[in-house]
Amino acid sequence: SQELEQSPQSLIVQEGKNLTINCTSSKTLYGLYWYKQKYGEGLIFLMMLQKGGEEKSHEKITAKLDEKKQQSSLHITASQPSHAGIYLCGAAVRGGGTSYGKLTFGQGTILTVHP
């Protein structure tokens, strides 16, 4: 089965600082998703990456998928307290039938941004 490893597990930064969260897969990624979660709430979809070398940005958040499609990074520029939360990477499970649409998740990265 595919496993996702996120690093770091937790991160504390000062407002305005840049930061990067990494997600490494044990197998080739066919679809990599980044989500944000506030504690005790549901997941908010951030971005999806599929092609090797792909990079997407939304406001101050940029996500990249490496050429080999086994690692992704999420970069936040000039962090703000509103960026605080849990960031989860998810990978689409390869296969059809009952596997279609399944996602496996990394363990999450807890981000704290101090004003």
Added chain:
Amino acid sequence: GAVVSQHPSRVICKSGTSVKIECRSLDFQATTMFWYRQFPKKSLMLMATSNEGSKATYEQGVEKDKFLINHASLTLSTLTVTSAHPEDSSFYICSARRRGGGPDTQYFGPGTRLTVL
């Protein structure tokens, strides 16, 4: 945008009772819904896949008689935790995949926090 609701958002029950959690897609049809469980400061663990009109598919290690899933319509799936025990206390999240869509059309509910005393 696509909205998925869960009810209740929070429930406290006594050990031995059963609890039902509802997951609804409010503005789209979902042929598939997924149920996840999340422990404090941990990631989401997929419990089962719920398909409309057929039996749910459970992940390895998840007791199907313990966690009953019913996908009665294209907009509703329910998870019933039977004979709940304190170790069942957790945060349960559902997601719904839009009919005809891929994994990127999966939308998550806000979650239900279950506490079993």
